[in-house]
Amino acid sequence: MDTGLEHKFARFGDGLTVTDGAVIEGYASLFGQADQGGDIVGKGAYRSSLRALGRLGQRVKMLWQHDPAQPIGVWDEVREDGTGLWVKGRLLEATQKGREAAALIAAGAIDGLSIGYRTRKAGKDDKGRRLLTELELWEVSLVTFPMLPSARVAAKGCEPETDDTWRSIAEVLNGARQELARR
Numbered sequence: 001m002d003t004g005l006e007h008k009f010a011r012f013g014d015g016l017t018v019t020d021g022a023v024i025e026g027y028a029s030l031f032g033q034a035d036q037g038g039d040i041v042g043k044g045a046y047r048s049s050l051r052a053l054g055r056l057g058q059r060v061k062m063l064w065q066h067d068p069a070q071p072i073g074v075w076d077e078v079r080e081d082g083t084g085l086w087v088k089g090r091l092l093e094a095t096q097k098g099r100e101a102a103a104l105i106a107a108g109a110i111d112g113l114s115i116g117y118r119t120r121k122a123g124k125d126d127k128g129r130r131l132l133t134e135l136e137l138w139e140v141s142l143v144t145f146p147m148l149p150s151a152r153v154a155a156k157g158c159e160p161e162t163d164d165t166w167r168s169i170a171e172v173l174n175g176a177r178q179e180l181a182r183r
Contacts (some may be wrong), residue, residue, distance in 0.1 A: 024088070027087070034074055039131075047080060049134075063116070066139070073089050115137060116137075
């Protein structure tokens with residue numbers, strides 16, 4: 001099902017905590033950092049979208065791998081700060097996927113977040129990279145392969161990758177995503 005949404009990936013940011021096996025908090029997007037697709041999200045890019053959702057009494061959805069048929073929890077708080085898009089929510093362990101996600105996070109097998117959005121305003125910088133200045137945020141997913149390698153799981157104490165394995169995988173997946181989007 002093609003929803004027309006774009007996706008932007010980031011690993012959980014510094015300060016991520018996973019408590020009680022179900023509460024997640026950290027950064028879903030970091031401002032000013034180019035991802036492996038060359039996009040940079042600017043400060044304030046989510047402001048209008050978050051205000052609109054608040055006025056309508058709606059929430060950003062928490063999905064598993066961007067699959068709208070697999071909600072796995074709820075985001076209780078989604079806000080911008082000087083670093084990026086900060087989220088705090090609960091995995092619903094009453095669901096099978098919620099339990100699986102909690103176990104995968106605890107084991108260190110999953111450590112990525114990805115945003116699902118529509119671009120409202122964007123420009124280019126002097127290097128030709130897309131500068132995203134206004135986004136309509138729809139969902140934040142837990143994912144296997146994030147595109148922003150500089151934000152890592154702090155709670156697991158892992159070190160950044162020293163080889164290009166993850167970058168290569170992300171580039172292949174991004175290329176496939178872009179090819180599918182052109183169809």
